[in-house]
Amino acid sequence: MAFNPLFLTNLLPRIEWTALRDAAAELGLATLPETKPEITLHRQQSRRQQQQPPSSESEMEETDETTPPLLPMDTTSSNTILDPKDEQVLRDLHRLLLETQVVEGKMVCGNCGFEYRIKEGIANFLLPSHLV
Amino acid sequence: MLDYLVRFAQTHESFRLPELQALASLHHVRLQIIHYSEYFPFAVVRLPDGGSIANVASRAILVQSVYELWGEGRDYESLHASVKSIAVKEIPKYRYTSFKFTFDSFQGSKTSATQCQLIESFSWLDFRGVISMKAAEQSFVIFEEYPSLDNPADTTHKARKFGEIPTKLYLGRLVGLGSRDLINKYSLKKRSYLSTTSMDAEMSLVMANMIHARPGSLIFDPFVGTGSLTISCAHFGAAVFGSDIDPRALRGKNGLGLKSNFQQYETSDQDLGSFTSDLVNTPLRGWSGPSATGNSTHCCEWLDGIVCDPPYGVREGLKTLGHRNDPDRKIHYSADGQALHLHSDYIAPKKPYSFVTILNDLLSFAAAVLVPDGRLSFWMPTADDVEETLPIPTHGKLELIAVCVQPFGKWSRRLITYRKRHSESCPSSPQVSGTYEAMDDTKAVDAEGLESLTATMPAGTQADDLNPFRKRYFEGFRPRTTKQPDKPELSSNS
Numbered sequence: 217m218a219f220n221p222l223f224l225t226n227l228l229p230r231i232e233w234t235a236l237r238d239a240a241a242e243l244g245l246a247t248l249p250e251t252k253p254e255i256t257l258h259r260q261q262s263r264r265q266q267q268q269p270p271s272s273e274s275e276m277e278e279t280d281e282t283t284p285p286l287l288p289m290d291t292t293s294s295n296t297i298l299d300p301k302d303e304q305v306l307r308d309l310h311r312l313l314l315e316t317q318v319v320e321g322k323m324v325c326g327n328c329g330f331e332y333r334i335k336e337g338i339a340n341f342l343l344p345s346h347l348v
Numbered sequence: 349m350l351d352y353l354v355r356f357a358q359t360h361e362s363f364r365l366p367e368l369q370a371l372a373s374l375h376h377v378r379l380q381i382i383h384y385s386e387y388f389p390f391a392v393v394r395l396p397d398g399g400s401i402a403n404v405a406s407r408a409i410l411v412q413s414v415y416e417l418w419g420e421g422r423d424y425e426s427l428h429a430s431v432k433s434i435a436v437k438e439i440p441k442y443r444y445t446s447f448k449f450t451f452d453s454f455q456g457s458k459t460s461a462t463q464c465q466l467i468e469s470f471s472w473l474d475f476r477g478v479i480s481m482k483a484a485e486q487s488f489v490i491f492e493e494y495p496s497l498d499n500p501a502d503t504t505h506k507a508r509k510f511g512e513i514p515t516k517l518y519l520g521r522l523v524g525l526g527s528r529d530l531i532n533k534y535s536l537k538k539r540s541y542l543s544t545t546s547m548d549a550e551m552s553l554v555m556a557n558m559i560h561a562r563p564g565s566l567i568f569d570p571f572v573g574t575g576s577l578t579i580s581c582a583h584f585g586a587a588v589f590g591s592d593i594d595p596r597a598l599r600g601k602n603g604l605g606l607k608s609n610f611q612q613y614e615t616s617d618q619d620l621g622s623f624t625s626d627l628v629n630t631p632l633r634g635w636s637g638p639s640a641t642g643n644s645t646h647c648c649e650w651l652d653g654i655v656c657d658p659p660y661g662v663r664e665g666l667k668t669l670g671h672r673n674d675p676d677r678k679i680h681y682s683a684d685g686q687a688l689h690l691h692s693d694y695i696a697p698k699k700p701y702s703f704v705t706i707l708n709d710l711l712s713f714a715a716a717v718l719v720p721d722g723r724l725s726f727w728m729p730t731a732d733d734v735e736e737t738l739p740i741p742t743h744g745k746l747e748l749i750a751v752c753v754q755p756f757g758k759w760s761r762r763l764i765t766y767r768k769r770h771s772e773s774c775p776s777s778p779q780v781s782g783t784y785e786a787m788d789d790t791k792a793v794d795a796e797g798l799e800s801l802t803a804t805m806p807a808g809t810q811a812d813d814l815n816p817f818r819k820r821y822f823e824g825f826r827p828r829t830t831k832q833p834d835k836p837e838l839s840s841n842s
Contacts, residue, residue: 217619220564220587227566338598338599338622338623338624340623341626342593342625342669342695343626343629343669344694344696344697345670345677346677348628
């Protein structure tokens with residue numbers, strides 16, 4: 217997947233950070249900061265005014281304050297402003313979440329120890345009948 | 349401000365307005381329907397707060413094109429009068445641009461000589477630009493609506509000969525196009541990896557619109573199969589992933605599989621992959637974590653959309669994990685004493701499952717993981733002739749937005765779409781009035797609806813007992829003489 221800051225900033229608040237760090241560490245990929253960073257994506261002013269009608273613009277501005285940012289229709293990486301430090305975090309996240317795949321292996325349940333196999337990049341979460 | 353004329357495709361009538369409204373809300377545009385009839389492809393809409401109808405319609409599958417409405421009338425005399433009063437300020441804007449006039453007649457037609465004559469009658473508009481049929485900057489269309497033969501309420505066609513005199517006329521200036529060309533691009537006929545249950549391109553693209561698939565959003569299909577639905581969502585820029593109880597569908601064979609479908613449409617970037625899982629025992633869940641307000645029981649919601657076509661047991665069996673005849677849940681061992689489930693090629697047993705129950709599971713899942721305003725859209729089959737039609741499932745955290753029906757003769761399927769409510773407006777108080785206007789007949793019934801649904805939950809272990817629709821399907825939807833819904837009287841044939 218191409219680096220997509222919009223997707224990553226939308227995803228960031230939804231990530232269970234400790235779990236992701238632990239999983240990354242187990243795979244030997246420990247590049248994530250200890251606490252979850254807060255990154256917001258700013259759209260370039262000029263473009264925004266060109267593309268959005270005034271009424272919906274004011275609506276989006278308001279909701280941006282309180283709720284997770286609304287997903288704009290026309291934002292691509294080309295017209296967003298991103299702090300270089302934030303960009304590095306997003307690039308690390310991109311590498312871990314979108315460019316890292318376990319092709320063969322297993323996941324072990326931290327609770328009961330059941331092993332879920334991964335074959336050809338497809339994890340198998342089916343349980344035997346005595347466990348369902 | 350002028351109203352707009354929407355030129356729909358005359359197909360999938362009950363999906364047309366819900367799709368347009370879903371796209372209006374995606375673009376944060378308020379859309380009012382001024383005039384609409386399922387018997388005609390022409391609708392008049394208004395954007396009271398402004399906004400661009402061209403943007404709204406640009407990805408609509410059931411819209412051919414949209415027009416600025418310059419006038420309407422019962423006959424040409426009143427159409428001219430209407431244009432003179434409504435569009436008088438617009439006319440000078442296009443005085444020197446290249447232009448063309450064309451006809452769009454529905455259920456009738458005129459000879460080209462007559463059409464020319466009628467176009468000439470608009471010469472008073474005094475357009476002085478070049479007339480260009482191929483590369484006009486402005487395209488004007490005269491719409492003629494002839495009496496509908498399908499509409500039982502319309503008796504005017506009996507008095508007039510078919511297709512002779514139009515009953516409604518419009519003049520419009522083209523401002524935008526829909527996306528009907530995508531139906532051809534994503535046609536199943538050209539797709540390399542398919543199964544018997546692949547969803548046709550038109551409907552799966554409409555579903556992507558219903559759930560607001562868009563750049564930056566995350567969409568999941570729990571019955572992904574060959575990926576027909578997630579492929580449509582990926583087209584609109586969403587990141588997608590799916591699961592299926594059958595890993596064979598995900599892997600495919602001979603190099604063709606779910607992945608190769610995304611490669612075919614060059615949307616592999618949007619494909620986050622897939623895993624083998626049963627919705628009933630899904631590993632996906634909402635997680636509890638610290639919230640901004642310091643409330644420690646805050647549940648994190650993380651999916652923007654769920655889209656699926658659950659198996660209803662006709663072409664694809666409806667199964668869940670477990671053993672049909674194993675109430676004790678024993679561990680099974682092979683002859684050498686090793687537990688079977690530890691073998692690397694172990695295949696977990698599956699048993700038939702009830703369609704009603706799986707819908708309940710689906711709604712609970714969606715309620716737990718969808719972000720506020722996130723959407724769920726899925727198909728539900730129903731036999732047209734039976735009283736025991738499944739009720740539309742409801743959930744306190746999900747607001748019913750649209751029910752669209754696609755008829756197939758003796759049965760039909762319904763596309764049902766919900767929107768996740770904001771947490772402050774749910775779930776303890778069931779009587780929530782959302783900001784969206786739910787369709788009149790589909791006001792959510794919440795707690796009551798859930799109860800009635802539970803009451804009709806079928807019991808048993810055979811597919812026929814669990815799934816009344818499947819049973820009726822294989823009975824050929826034959827009318828019943830007596831009401832004995834639980835006796836499989838035709839089981840000897842099946």
